[in-house]
Amino acid sequence: MVLKKNLIIGGVHKAGTTSLFTYLSWHPEICCSDIKETHFFSDHNYFKKHTNYEDFFSQNKSKNIWLEASPEYIYGKHKTAGLIKEYNPNAKIIFIFRNPSEKILSSFKHRKKKLIFPEDYNFSSFYNEHLSFSSLEEVNSKNPYSKELLEGSYIDYLPVWYEYFSDSQIKVLFFDDLKDNPHLVIQELCSWLNLNESVYNNKSFEIENKSVNFKYSKLQKVAQFAAKKFEPFLRKNYTIKKNLRKLYYRLNVKTLAQTEEPSLNELDKLYRFKNKQLKEFLEDKKYFNIPKWLEDCE
Numbered sequence: 001m002v003l004k005k006n007l008i009i010g011g012v013h014k015a016g017t018t019s020l021f022t023y024l025s026w027h028p029e030i031c032c033s034d035i036k037e038t039h040f041f042s043d044h045n046y047f048k049k050h051t052n053y054e055d056f057f058s059q060n061k062s063k064n065i066w067l068e069a070s071p072e073y074i075y076g077k078h079k080t081a082g083l084i085k086e087y088n089p090n091a092k093i094i095f096i097f098r099n100p101s102e103k104i105l106s107s108f109k110h111r112k113k114k115l116i117f118p119e120d121y122n123f124s125s126f127y128n129e130h131l132s133f134s135s136l137e138e139v140n141s142k143n144p145y146s147k148e149l150l151e152g153s154y155i156d157y158l159p160v161w162y163e164y165f166s167d168s169q170i171k172v173l174f175f176d177d178l179k180d181n182p183h184l185v186i187q188e189l190c191s192w193l194n195l196n197e198s199v200y201n202n203k204s205f206e207i208e209n210k211s212v213n214f215k216y217s218k219l220q221k222v223a224q225f226a227a228k229k230f231e232p233f234l235r236k237n238y239t240i241k242k243n244l245r246k247l248y249y250r251l252n253v254k255t256l257a258q259t260e261e262p263s264l265n266e267l268d269k270l271y272r273f274k275n276k277q278l279k280e281f282l283e284d285k286k287y288f289n290i291p292k293w294l295e296d297c298e
Contacts, residue, residue, distance in 0.1 A: 005092065006065075006084075006091040006092070007065050007066065007092050007193070008069070010095055011097075012071050012074055012151065013103070013107065013151070014098065015103060016179065016207075019206075019207055020069070020185075022208050023186055023203075024186075024189070026199065030063060030195075031057055031059070031063035032066075032068070034057065034235065037071070038053070038056045041080050042072060042080060043079045044072065056068065065195075074161070077157055077160045081164040082164060085165065090169070096173045096174065097173070097174055099268075100149075101152075102264070104148055110209075113213075113214065115224075119217075123263060131145070136150060136153060136270055149267075152271060153271065153274045176293075177291070183203075223248055223252070275294055278294065278297075
């Protein structure tokens with residue numbers, strides 16, 4: 001059975017996909033997947049909990065729109081787009097883009113949050129070890145940290161999706177707008193999806209999946225395990241999730257002074273030409289309200 005409507009947030013990492021998935025899940029006409037990232041159509045060897053796509057949606061299957069968010073889909077290009085098209089040619093796809101250099105910095109902080117990097121490991125050291133290239137052509141795609149540079153070249157992935165889906169089926173958003181005015185972004189999406197936007201009139205939009213600094217690593221490990229194990233329950237009980245998060249932040253999150261990252265300027269230079277191409281492509285698709293990091297690529 002093909003679902004009436006599939007809505008898929010297909011990219012990109014660290015650009016607000018978790019927040020957007022959460023906001024959209026509040027709408028009474030949307031059924032969200034039990035876990036945010038199903039990886040069902042992924043081109044890579046991700047673990048897939050179910051072999052039947054519909055099994056990722058355990059409740060409210062009568063709703064018109066079924067939502068999932070696997071932000072690596074965009075990088076699957078022809079294979080992933082083809083699999084989604086084969087499953088449901090009427091699917092709608094959302095991509096959210098963020099300034100590539102800021103995205104990489106956020107990914108670095110997220111890895112520290114997940115205890116992949118030691119607490120005293122700073123971004124400058126990370127840049128020098130994995131990101132210091134004079135052009136994207138020099139990037140070693142076998143190094144997962146260096147490969148992330150290639151993932152910030154959105155123009156190398158986005159056009160493929162327009163070969164499989166019409167302009168009206170693809171919506172490009174920007175992290176900047178979602179962060180600064182989430183209510184306006186949701187209004188725009190409701191219009192695109194023909195949904196009643198008044199549902200969100202009294203909603204408070206909070207940032208999900210923040211990259212924060214923690215005090216105690218052992219407590220952080222426990223929190224990560226619990227968040228993953230109980231994700232389906234927490235997705236369905238957002239108020240409980242929000243209150244638990246607030247409690248945890250009081251217990252184990254510390255605030256550090258914001259520091260300038262000179263390495264970001266070097267990363268921006270790497271993307272200047274690719275961002276210019278992206279800007280021209282989006283303008284051709286009638287996207288004119290673009291963020292400053294794209295405007296400054298000339």
